[in-house]
Amino acid sequence: MLFLSLVLTSSIGCLAKDSAGAGDVNPAIPKEGLPQGFKLLAALPEMDNSVNMTDYIEDFNGEKDIGPANVSVGIYQWSEPGKSYDAKITLIQLSDEEKANNAISNFKSQYDKMLARGLPIFSNITVNGHESLQIKDIRGDNSIRYLFLWKSNSLVTLVEGNDNRNQSLELAEATGF
Numbered sequence: 068m069l070f071l072s073l074v075l076t077s078s079i080g081c082l083a084k085d086s087a088g089a090g091d092v093n094p095a096i097p098k099e100g101l102p103q104g105f106k107l108l109a110a111l112p113e114m115d116n117s118v119n120m121t122d123y124i125e126d127f128n129g130e131k132d133i134g135p136a137n138v139s140v141g142i143y144q145w146s147e148p149g150k151s152y153d154a155k156i157t158l159i160q161l162s163d164e165e166k167a168n169n170a171i172s173n174f175k176s177q178y179d180k181m182l183a184r185g186l187p188i189f190s191n192i193t194v195n196g197h198e199s200l201q202i203k204d205i206r207g208d209n210s211i212r213y214l215f216l217w218k219s220n221s222l223v224t225l226v227e228g229n230d231n232r233n234q235s236l237e238l239a240e241a242t243g244f
Contacts (some may be wrong), residue, residue: 094222094244096141097148102106102237105154109142124159127223129173133159133166143238145229152212154235156242159223167218171200174216174225178202201232215239 120138137160188203199217212237215226228235
């Protein structure tokens, strides 16, 4: 009975890993050439392949199907530890451009209520030659952090910066994508 439980548990874990896209090749997050003030704390799943990468792309799942994904996340310190949130770069390699468009649509939908209230949180900007969505993400304490979201073919890039637009944009440009 114990053996059967172990076999079932391990097979469920493999399915979660496969559907999370943590399989063959994950896009590379920037480790060098970071803007002043940013320091790489973790590169996932590279530094810890036991991490469930689906947790990092919850906001990309939604009404529209994105299919399987290969996910890489870079977590960066940009101020004194414990004084602020960390910045992140999330790279999601999807099967095709349609799935990438779906992922972006799902992500944007979390801001529907703010947009309905007339809050100007979205604007367009170019990052590394790609049309990007700049998002003023309003945090619980009413501070703003800058996010940049774009796709290049089937690769979706989300940069969650800090409260300084220029520093956040420099981090976005450091992706090279």
